[in-house]
Amino acid sequence: MANDIIGRPVWPPEIEITGWGRYPASPARVFPVQSTAEPGQVLKARRGKSLLGRGAGRAYGDAALNRSNFCLDFTPYNRFIGFDEQTGILRAEAGVTLEQILGVFVPRGWFLPVTPGTKYPTLGGSVACDVHGKSSYSLSHYVERLHMLLADGSYVTCSAENLPDLFWATVGGMGLTGLILEVELKMMRIETCLIKYQGVKARNLEEIFQLFEETEEWPMTVAWIDCLARGKNLGRSIMMRGAFARQNELKSIAQHSRARSVPNKGKLAIPFAFPAWSLNQLSVAAFNTCYYGKHPRCLNTIMDYDSFFYPLDSILQWNLIYGGPGLVQYQFLIPLEQGFEGVKTLLEEISATGRASFLAVLKKFGNIQNPGMISFPAPGYFLALDFPIGKGGILKHMDQWDKLVLKYGGRIYLAKDARMKQESFNAMYPRLNEWRAVKQKYDPENVFNSDLARRLGLEVKLGG
Amino acid sequence: MNEKKTKNILILGANSGMARALARELASPQVQLILASRKVAELEKSAKDLEIRGQGPGPKVISFNALETGQHEQFLSQVLSQVGTLDEAYLFFGRLHGQTEAQKDFNLAREMIMTNYVGAVSILERVAAYMEKRGQGMIIGISSVAGDRGRQSNYLYGSSKAGLTVYLQGLRNRLARSGVHVLTVKPGFVDTPMTRNKKKGLLFTKPEVIAKGILKAVRARKNLVYLPCFWKYIMLIIRSVPESVFKKLKM
Structure with a gap:
């Protein structure tokens, strides 16, 4: 985050943003994330505002909107951190887009294990939505580990083995359990593309x-x-x-x-x-x-x-x-x-x-x-x-x-x-209460929130 | 393919959005990059990224602070001791504070002037002396369209960049006969974290586009380039408004 010379945080102006469907629109302060320390700095300086990680803005509706609060734009945070030729595991910052991954790894004989119908979303956004493609597995099946920043300011690594509750609440969890900073993804070998x-x-x-x-x-x-x-x-x-x-x-x-x-x-x-x-x-x-x-x-x-x-x-x-x-x-x-x-x-x-x-x-x-x-x-x-x-x-x-x-x-x-209305949503997702318990455990004060979360009640009920 | 000699390229202010985009364009087995900035931990991460992308030698990382002009001589020796010779130096670092904030607090104005002008001159004088002696090399300085004419909305930043523009002009003139080339780049509005406090309109360009434009100008050995090129015409108009009229405009 930008600080002025005497260390005061500089907040970006509130701007109107939308998802890919261009409906609805919602104003928020959008902080670009470029360095590793920035998400933590915004978390510290939030002064009661809620935070939401935002990728390429390719979700259609209000998933990446956070009215009158903060969004962290992860698209500048897009570096590769490691790639293991033996296992095919790629570790990258969350803002890297699927297109950028393909651009580097297709010539080396690797492809995304799952891809949605567009290559423009970010990796972090794809995990948060647990995207699917033309096969029978969703992306989370190939996610080895997630490196996250949680509401209490701690940095954790979760996977199907380590903090599995957090992991399975985060894949498909619409960014509401914490900020996904880095993703480790198992890539797929291909003979030709x-x-x-x-x-x-x-x-x-x-x-x-x-x-x-x-x-x-x-x-x-x-x-x-x-x-x-x-x-x-x-x-x-x-x-x-x-x-x-x-x-x-x-x-x-x-x-x-x-x-x-x-x-x-x-x-x-x-x-x-x-x-x-x-x-x-x-x-x-x-x-x-x-x-x-x-x-x-x-x-x-x-x-x-x-x-x-x-x-x-x-x-x-x-x-x-x-x-x-x-x-x-x-x-x-x-x-x-x-x-x-x-x-x-x-x-x-x-x-x-x-x-x-x-x-x-x-x-x-x-x-x-x-x-x-x-x-x-x-x-x-x-x-x-x-x-x-x-x-x-x-x-x-x-x-x-x-x-x-x-x-x-x-x-x-x-x-x-x-x-969608909240009543319909509640009836559609049978494991919602399990998810809510994880939200309560890791983010009891709704530090992470979104327009979608408020609309569908994907929040911890405060004071209740 | 590997017969080509490796080129050593120094990027000053390598954490800027434009510099990152440029480094990705440059990364290849034939290029040895040296990334320099204050935030070394971030540079190490960028270096790993560039190594994965470029499949070449990993970039070197060296700490550099534009404000510490006393260290610049030593910095350059450190660069040369690590890579031997230096073929190209890109200057990307710069500070941008809001005009109204900087008017209220001179510390902000001073930081812009000290970074964008004094710091730049300090390091480039040393790089220039090295390249002049060697009889070859290229210096690419990133200035700004904001330096073309003082406007009430950003003259503190603009004047620091105007100083840099004139400095680069003079340096180009000085080095022309020694075989060292100087390119001045004047980007318009670029959509990077530096411009986080601006509302992004149609005139904003992605740093990847600017990076490609810079490389094209480098290959063509241009002296001055506006990026994207339409800024050349916008600034031509802005510069040609008579001062008596200009001073009354709200810009």
Whole structure:
């Protein structure tokens, strides 16, 4: 933290910040973190204000907002601390982005063990949200150790063995148990960074669920789904599955030359917020029909990892196409056994409202338990949908959808959420009380807080 | 690839946001970096990071305080004893305090002047003497657009940078015939922890972009560069406003 010459702390001005969805906005003092001592200095000088670690601001809603309090911007805190070629364990400061990790380690034959659909989040933010990707493990499965600063000013290292309560409350804990300063992550060896890809069309929901059943041999799967299709076309989609290509699967010299290289394609940047009407039911339906129609029944190819994992990253600031008021993402999970019924019911409900979701992604998370106490990923089907806020009417629909998600024993992903009610949240996360006990133990005064925490009651009740 | 001789590059003020970005651009097996700043523990961490990224020799770390001008001679000998010769020296260190605070408290103003001007001149005079004698080398000084014209909103910082700009200009003139090159870099608003107290608008640039721009100017052996380049035109306009008008503006 900046100090003036006689040692008084210099507070940055209060500025309005948002998450990736650009809704809601909230003012906070944002302290950039560049050196190891700074988080501790801010903690000491907080004078009753609460703190929140903030990464790249890629969570959609209010997860990284802390109204009228302090945020610590970890993006300048982004150094690698160590890498063990034998074990693949990378230790890095929390503000390093997934893109920076790939840029350095892909040429050496390593990849992130799990990656979300964008490479721009920070490592610390990814741990706090326990992000998931196209495989059946969430990131926490590969986190070896976390180095944290706690509310009482102590520095601790936690892992599944050491302080396991803190560790499993912190992965997926939305930054509310302490500040994640450094992360040790087990990287994944790859022969090439190219993806052996297969895209398969599914005419309806039955077909896509069938495909999810039979794709166990593909380590990474995801389906693009046309959520405006109704009736017999309900759930029409394209299964996109992939695996890292092996050397002997590459066909051309051109492919071999790219086997270890970081893709460097031109990026399109959206310069300003589009008018709110530009994404409407007609334009999205037209796009979806073309996209589905043009895709062959089955497509086999080799593609670079950017195209497979991060298709939207090639359009910088794509969030601006949703217009001035921003967007809300609705991502839920329905447990495996109820999966088909739940997804079908919700898709019917959503398409009946006639709201256009430009991006709709369905995936299956296999039968692997996640010990994270309030971590989102668990065995089940995940559906993610984006909606422009527009005049706000969509939010009422979402409250209705929450009831359906609950009925099927599902839950909402906090990293995407900006609007859920506390009652719904309490019913969705069965291990919430366990998490609250850990919060009480390590942060009894709510030193770490956020707009999301206040909205959902992820706080210790003071004086009660 | 390894035939190329290793280049020794000194970075003064290596903990600054811009310096960190530049060091990452430079890190490679062909470059021996020497990182210098007050916070040695932080430098050690940065050095490890650069070693992992560059896969070359780890950077050397040496303690340096711009304000302790009495130590600068010894500092340079220490650098030379560790790496033998010095090919390039980047000067990144600088202090920025708020104008109103510095008006109220001269200690703040003095710290800016002593760091940005006096400290810079002290170390660069010694580096210049070494390079002049050797007959080769390059000095890259990071000044600021704030030094182009005094404005009520930051003239205390600006005047310290104006002094540095003129100093670098004179040094360039002096060293031109000896084969030593001097580059003056004038960044506009850069989004680093140094500018933490400013609201970030459209004019702010990421330090990574500035770092790339600096290297491009170094390779082209430019004398003066504004980064990003549009600042050249902004400052041209600002400099050409007549003083009688300028003094009444709120800038």
